[in-house]
Amino acid sequence: MEYFLNRDRFLSVLKNVLIWDVIVIGGGATGIGIALDSSSRGYKTLLLEQSDFSKGTSSRSTKLIHGGIRYLAQGNIKLVYEALRERGYLLKNAPHLVKKKKFIIPIFSWKMGILYWTGLKLYEWLSGSFSFGNSIFLSKNEVLKNFPDIKNNGLKGGILYYDGQFDDARLSINLAQTCVKKGGVLLNYFQVKELKKNNGKISGVLAVDIETKKEYSLSSKVVINATGIFSESISKMDNPKCSLLIKPSQGTHIVLSKSFFSSEDSIVIPKTKDGRILFCIPWYDHVLVGTTDTQLKNNKNILDPIPLEEEIDFILQTFEKYFIKKPKKSDILSAFSGLRPLFYPNNNSTKTKDISRSHKIIISYSGLISIIGGKWTTYRKMAEDAINKAIDIGHLNKNYSITKNLKIHGSHCSLSNDKNFYWDKYGEDQYHIKDLIKKYPSLGKNIFTKNNIFCLTKAEVVWMVRYEMARTIEDILARRFRLLFLNAKKAIQIAPKIASLMSKELSQDKNWEKSQVTSFIRLARKYYYPSSNKQ
Numbered sequence: 001m002e003y004f005l006n007r008d009r010f011l012s013v014l015k016n017v018l019i020w021d022v023i024v025i026g027g028g029a030t031g032i033g034i035a036l037d038s039s040s041r042g043y044k045t046l047l048l049e050q051s052d053f054s055k056g057t058s059s060r061s062t063k064l065i066h067g068g069i070r071y072l073a074q075g076n077i078k079l080v081y082e083a084l085r086e087r088g089y090l091l092k093n094a095p096h097l098v099k100k101k102k103f104i105i106p107i108f109s110w111k112m113g114i115l116y117w118t119g120l121k122l123y124e125w126l127s128g129s130f131s132f133g134n135s136i137f138l139s140k141n142e143v144l145k146n147f148p149d150i151k152n153n154g155l156k157g158g159i160l161y162y163d164g165q166f167d168d169a170r171l172s173i174n175l176a177q178t179c180v181k182k183g184g185v186l187l188n189y190f191q192v193k194e195l196k197k198n199n200g201k202i203s204g205v206l207a208v209d210i211e212t213k214k215e216y217s218l219s220s221k222v223v224i225n226a227t228g229i230f231s232e233s234i235s236k237m238d239n240p241k242c243s244l245l246i247k248p249s250q251g252t253h254i255v256l257s258k259s260f261f262s263s264e265d266s267i268v269i270p271k272t273k274d275g276r277i278l279f280c281i282p283w284y285d286h287v288l289v290g291t292t293d294t295q296l297k298n299n300k301n302i303l304d305p306i307p308l309e310e311e312i313d314f315i316l317q318t319f320e321k322y323f324i325k326k327p328k329k330s331d332i333l334s335a336f337s338g339l340r341p342l343f344y345p346n347n348n349s350t351k352t353k354d355i356s357r358s359h360k361i362i363i364s365y366s367g368l369i370s371i372i373g374g375k376w377t378t379y380r381k382m383a384e385d386a387i388n389k390a391i392d393i394g395h396l397n398k399n400y401s402i403t404k405n406l407k408i409h410g411s412h413c414s415l416s417n418d419k420n421f422y423w424d425k426y427g428e429d430q431y432h433i434k435d436l437i438k439k440y441p442s443l444g445k446n447i448f449t450k451n452n453i454f455c456l457t458k459a460e461v462v463w464m465v466r467y468e469m470a471r472t473i474e475d476i477l478a479r480r481f482r483l484l485f486l487n488a489k490k491a492i493q494i495a496p497k498i499a500s501l502m503s504k505e506l507s508q509d510k511n512w513e514k515s516q517v518t519s520f521i522r523l524a525r526k527y528y529y530p531s532s533n534k535q
Contacts, residue, residue, distance in 0.1 A: 003177040003409055005469035010185045011209070014216060020046045022390055023205055023220040025192050025234055027051075028058035029168070029376050030359075031226035032175045032186070033383035039184030040406055041387065041399040046218065047184065048207055050191040052475045054172040056303060057228055058376065059479050060338030062253065062279055062291050065090050065098050065164030065377050067127065069268070070277045072119055079358050081126045083377045087164050088130025090377070094171060094408040096427040100132045101165040101281075102265040106143055106322070107156045116270060120161045132162035147263050149323050165266075165281065168376060169479035170425050173468055177409035188469055195223065195237045195368065202238065202367045211471070221394035224386055225370040229302055229341045238368045246372060249340040252311040253290030255333045255486055260325050261287040272318050280319070284454045286333065286486050289315055296339070305337040306526055333487040334527045341372055361385060367393050380404070422455065433463050447497050448483060448490065456481050456494075458501060465505040473498050473520040488527035495520045 022038045024031045027049025035047040049055075067084035068076075090098045105120075107113035120135040136159070143158040144150065176186050189210040196204040196217065204219035225234040235242040261267075261280055269278040281288045292311040312335060320326045359374030359382045369389055374382045384401040391398055410427020423430040436459040437444035443459035464470040464480040476498050477491045478484040484491040499513040499520075506512075 003181045004467045005173070005176060005180060005186065006467070007187065007469055007471075010187050013185050014046075014218070017044060017046075018219065020044045020204075020218065020220040021394065021396055022046070022222045022224060022387070023048065023218060024224045024226055025205070026226035026228060026230070027053040027172075027176075027186065027188060028056055028226070028228055029054065029172060029175075029379040030058075030228065030371060030374060030382055031224075032172055032179065033379040034224055034226055034371070034386045035184050035186060036175055036179040036182065036406075037380070037383035037387045037401055037403050038390070039179050039182040040402050042183075043387075043396060043399070045179070045184040046220070047179070047186040048190045048192055048205070049186070049188045050210070051303060052188050052471065052479060053176055053186070053469075054169045054479055057338040057340060058172055059169040059485075060251070060253075060336055061168045061376050062251070063165055063168060063281065063283055063288060064279070065166050067123060067163070067377070068375070069119065069123060072123055076358070077126070079378075080123070082381060083375070084123075084127040085130055086378050086381055087132070088127070089380060089404055090166070091132070091164060093406060094166075094174065094411055096410045096413060096424050097171050097174065097408075098164050098166045100162055102160055103163055103268050103279075104138065104143060104146060104158045104160050104265055105268045105270050106147075106150060106158045108154045110156060112270070113156060113159070116159055120159055123161065132164065135159055135161035146265050147261075147267060149261055149263070149325060150267070151322060151324055164377075165283070167425055167482065169482065171408075173480065174408050174410045174427065178406070181409065186469075189471060192234065192237075195234075195366075197366060200366055202364075221396065222390040223368055224390060225368060226386070228372075229339045231341060231370050231372055235364065235368065235370055238364050238366055242364070244362065244370060244372060247342050248296045249342050250294040250296050250305055250308070250311070250337050251291035251340060252294070252307040252315070252335065252337045253288055254307075254312065254315050254335045255283075256287050256289065256327050256331060257333065258282070258285060258287055260319075260323065260327050260331070267322075269318060269322055272314075278315070278318050284482060284486055285450060289319055302339065304523065304526060305339055307335045307337045311337075332528065333489075334485055336485055336527055359385070361389055363389065363393065369393060429463070429467075432467075433457075433459050436462060448494050454486075456483070461498060461501045462505060465502055470502070471506070473502065473516050474523060476502070477520070477524075484524055484527060488524045491527075492521050492524045495524075 021043035022045045024035045024047040035045050038045040065087050067080045072080045105116050124135050138158040138160055140155050140157050191210055192205045192207045194206040202223045206217055208215045225231055227234050232244045235244055266281040272278050360372050362370045371386050380403050413428040445458050446455050448456040464476055470476050470480050473495050495517050499516045503513045
């Protein structure tokens, strides 16, 4: 089908395109969003990602599509207003992945309660016609009914409001599929080694296929650097003296079993000891708790950042302060971190939690476009802004963005009305996967089973390899199916079965299987505590 992610087909296209309109470096939310905006305007678009799509920060978010109540507290009204509108577009264009979610802020002080109530009413007002629902005040008993696990000492009541939740990595895949529908080409495991220039102006890239080691010289009217935390390294290919003023911030989350947090609603701990907000969010029948905002001085292991012990302690201590059951480090099923590439305007020591999440577009003397900052919710607006700049830089025909009303692949399906919503995340692809099972009943066997909310069949793995460009066990268990982020030890247990299925699809041998399993186990051990900090 026209939206399949097929690496071999994409590689064959490279031979037939003499010059691209736009080459995007980076396959996270920003890069894929830019590629989609570009291809949907009719430009010949190529995206190159050195690892897997959303391998970095874009798969390690708090799983929220939101305006950002914290940014409202900082007075960044413009960002909140923009994000709330984008939240509305996403709910309309990807309803199979973006869901309205109830959030409750517990109130322990009437003074703070009035402050939060005022802020949330402003939040609600800013959303306008894109509102997800009205915020309401809850009594103490109503809060305890929703959250039987919360401590009631000093509890006055709570404020309920609505925001959005999603699966970040799966949305990336659907965005990539939509891009392909519009004629775009996307390649993972494809690394840019050098920027090409003609008379001092960017004219393309030199890149290598990491799997085959084959090198490609690719010409383009515009090159866009959307590599997040790697942005400066790409810019230094253009100008070795370049400094993009990026201040990396690490956000860490832990995952616990629902025995610690039984509610189906989310809770917001409004003010931690460092002045941040902490979320406790049900996700795939587990609970996600985070996030931190830690300024990093050392950027080693950047693709797989490791949670710091002080971050784990901070999250656990904050959780313990509000909930009856006290989780230990051994109760953590998975812990993961992502690095935010925050742009700061000067060299002062501003704390990362205070740096704006607004995006910044920088154009070098040679015409390289770099986009830095931003957040998942505003990826579409970031992409639109980047391509508007690309039109000027590359002297492209002026076509307007259509992505505000562009349905994302997966949205054309009937969603489940009951609690067995497991298949919803595949959108209309669920019907093709079920057809595989009908044709080959053995593929219907579960590899992993927790309940109807979270399981994995052989057919899904086959689908992910054939049509979603999964190339490694990690691609399957971290991003196509989220088990590594939910229970690292369980992911290790089923890794050999995944390798066996993948090797048949990719025509690999037993040595490949063994290597894949060894590599995955080494990675997965970083996700559970305390092993993660002994690497």
